[in-house]
Amino acid sequence: MITPVIHQYGLLSALGNIEHTWQGLLDKKSGLSPLSHPEISTWVGQIKQLKAPLGTAKRVAQLIHKGLEDLDRNNLDSETHIIVATTKGAIDDLGKKNQKLQSWQIADYIKQHLDLKGGAGTTSGACASGTIGIIQACQKISSGEARSVLVVGIDILSMFVLAGFSQLLALAETGCTPFDKNRSGLSLGEGLGYMLICHPDLTNNQVAQISGWGVSGDAGHITAPCRKGSGLIRVFSQITAGEKHQVGGIHAHGTGTIYNDAMEITAMNSFFKTPPPFYSVKGAIGHCLGGAGVMEGCLSIKSLQQNAIPATVGLTTVAPQATMATGEKAQPLGHPTILSCNSGFGGINAGVLFEEG
Amino acid sequence: MIAKITAVADLDFTSLSLSDELENKLRRADLFTRTIVACCHKLLEGQAINGKQTGLFVATAFGPMQCNLDVLDFLVEDEPVSPTLFSHSVFNGASGYLARIFGIHGPAITQTSYGYPFFTALAQAKFALEQGQLKQAIVIQAETYSQLLEDAKGETETPWPPGSVAWLLGHEGVEVKDIMVQESPCPPEERLHYHVTCSSGTTHHHPLAMTLELNRLFLAKQLPEKYQTSSAFGKATLHFGAAR
Numbered sequence: 230m231i232t233p234v235i236h237q238y239g240l241l242s243a244l245g246n247i248e249h250t251w252q253g254l255l256d257k258k259s260g261l262s263p264l265s266h267p268e269i270s271t272w273v274g275q276i277k278q279l280k281a282p283l284g285t286a287k288r289v290a291q292l293i294h295k296g297l298e299d300l301d302r303n304n305l306d307s308e309t310h311i312i313v314a315t316t317k318g319a320i321d322d323l324g325k326k327n328q329k330l331q332s333w334q335i336a337d338y339i340k341q342h343l344d345l346k347g348g349a350g351t352t353s354g355a356c357a358s359g360t361i362g363i364i365q366a367c368q369k370i371s372s373g374e375a376r377s378v379l380v381v382g383i384d385i386l387s388m389f390v391l392a393g394f395s396q397l398l399a400l401a402e403t404g405c406t407p408f409d410k411n412r413s414g415l416s417l418g419e420g421l422g423y424m425l426i427c428h429p430d431l432t433n434n435q436v437a438q439i440s441g442w443g444v445s446g447d448a449g450h451i452t453a454p455c456r457k458g459s460g461l462i463r464v465f466s467q468i469t470a471g472e473k474h475q476v477g478g479i480h481a482h483g484t485g486t487i488y489n490d491a492m493e494i495t496a497m498n499s500f501f502k503t504p505p506p507f508y509s510v511k512g513a514i515g516h517c518l519g520g521a522g523v524m525e526g527c528l529s530i531k532s533l534q535q536n537a538i539p540a541t542v543g544l545t546t547v548a549p550q551a552t553m554a555t556g557e558k559a560q561p562l563g564h565p566t567i568l569s570c571n572s573g574f575g576g577i578n579a580g581v582l583f584e585e586g
Numbered sequence: 587m588i589a590k591i592t593a594v595a596d597l598d599f600t601s602l603s604l605s606d607e608l609e610n611k612l613r614r615a616d617l618f619t620r621t622i623v624a625c626c627h628k629l630l631e632g633q634a635i636n637g638k639q640t641g642l643f644v645a646t647a648f649g650p651m652q653c654n655l656d657v658l659d660f661l662v663e664d665e666p667v668s669p670t671l672f673s674h675s676v677f678n679g680a681s682g683y684l685a686r687i688f689g690i691h692g693p694a695i696t697q698t699s700y701g702y703p704f705f706t707a708l709a710q711a712k713f714a715l716e717q718g719q720l721k722q723a724i725v726i727q728a729e730t731y732s733q734l735l736e737d738a739k740g741e742t743e744t745p746w747p748p749g750s751v752a753w754l755l756g757h758e759g760v761e762v763k764d765i766m767v768q769e770s771p772c773p774p775e776e777r778l779h780y781h782v783t784c785s786s787g788t789t790h791h792h793p794l795a796m797t798l799e800l801n802r803l804f805l806a807k808q809l810p811e812k813y814q815t816s817s818a819f820g821k822a823t824l825h826f827g828a829a830r
Contacts (some may be wrong), residue, residue, distance in 0.1 A: 333649075350769060389661065
């Protein structure tokens with residue numbers, strides 16, 4: 230079995246690019262700020278450089294251009310495939326004349342923007358889209374279908390999604406507090422993450438490798454996760470493959486909602502004899518939906534390189550049973566691997582294990 | 587394990603009827619979800635599946651587009667958005683229903699593209715079976731479009747009939763040997779025309795048409811060993827084992 234490797238990675242979030250975001254996490258900074266809206270009282274992880282209105286094709290295009298600025302195109306094979314992970318695209322523009330950058334159009338746009346000739350497609354697994362995109366890239370490389378795949382996870386803030394989560398009563402009134410005893414909901418964010426995943430023969434400059442992955446459905450509720458964490462436990466089981474792979478830390482989904490975080494805590498405590506240290510980035514940059522998996526994967530690579538699990542920004546009183554959640558300060562990894570996982574609507578769960586290259 | 591087409595089903599919009607039990611489970615679902623569940627139900631009649639080792643690979647060009655437009659209507663009217671509509675507007679919502687109703691615990695993911703989403707989903711399912719990650723996979727495409735899309739397309743174009751096609755992959759049936767999909771950006775002037783030329787000699791005019799044709803060929807035991815397509819938005823080549 231071929232082990233796919235990562236050659237390049239990067240992101241743009243409310244805290245800035247990958248370096249600024251990582252440093253912000255180590256400094257326990259939050260990029261969340263109050264949303265300026267008369268009826269929705271919440272905080273969001275808004276990228277200040279994006280000037281176009283929320284939910285529009287212009288904003289998606291701005292995010293693509295700024296988010297991919299750091300990508301070294303000289304080291305990009307023209308036959309590189311593109312997988313885009315997104316949930317909504319320019320959803321507030323849907324139905325308008327000459328609508329652009331809807332979810333099924335973003336992959337083509339990026340392909341043209343980067344002047345690539347390989348295949349391009351979009352995957353949607355709700356909030357697990359980004360992680361599923363990484364898994365699909367690994368499968369393409371393992372099967373020989375592609376030599377290199379650029380995975381781009383992207384979502385912008387939109388009134389569509391803000392109004393929807395507001396009506397689901399899922400939004401925190403201030404910044405979200407993942408794994409906190411008093412957590413009260415999620416904070417939405419926006420961002421782009423990219424990861425160039427290659428066949429190991431294609432690069433001598435790998436930054437990490439992907440040693441395992443898993444996807445599983447709860448087969449339960451459409452919006453709520455399985456309370457026993459059954460789907461996520463199966464993901465852990467697939468990834469560790471019967472103790473073949475050790476997990477040194479977990480970049481958890483950690484949305485800050487009561488049910489998601491409880492589910493993750495249950496799954497970790499059920500599966501691991503001693504759960505590894507885990508954290509969530511969403512108190513710092515918000516929940517970036519389809520972009521989350523790739524962005525969090527990029528931060529997981531940083532964790533490997535720096536041997537650190539950052540503190541969970543926003544976490545002050547650790548929830549019962551979440552004893553290994555990082556709150557005060559960064560902790561070292563227990564082993565040079567980190568598992569990044571996400572869960573989403575439809576009961577989907579997905580995870581990827583990153584390992585030092 | 588070699589991936590083989592074990593069973594197929596298709597459903598057009600006019601034959602969308604649900605049992606009382608399914609109606610009850612889908613009482614809040616949108617048309618996209620109802621179509622996809624009804625087609626999957628038809629596919630699985632008489633089939634034994636092991637839910638823990640089965641995956642769902644949903645394919646769609648436009649997903650629950652009308653549902654998304656309905657949510658936007660609430661926003662335009664400055665009214666509170668329906669939480670139910672919002673949760674169904676997510677592309678992966680329908681696969682969540684499939685997983686719940688049919689007890690499927692494997693991956694449940696949705697592939698979206700304008701050109702060949704079914705072929706891409708089929709390739710993913712094939713890989714998962716060949717790697718031994720799954721014993722069975724359901725690959726299903728559904729399109730329900732929207733009135734707005736029909737209006738934009740214009741009256742002179744061939745209608746885009748809503749419907750669904752589902753394939754069950756397993757270890758018995760016709761082998762799926764190889765799949766190559768290469769999609770490319772669709773020129774603006776070609777958008778909404780959807781002209782695809784196939785090696786069967788047919789020209790197709792809507793995103794579900796090719797999948798329906800392959801389905802009919804399978805049922806008639808005439809699935810070709812090589813099936814090719816070309817269009818303004820890319821090309822695809824599929825190789826199958828001998829039809830039985």
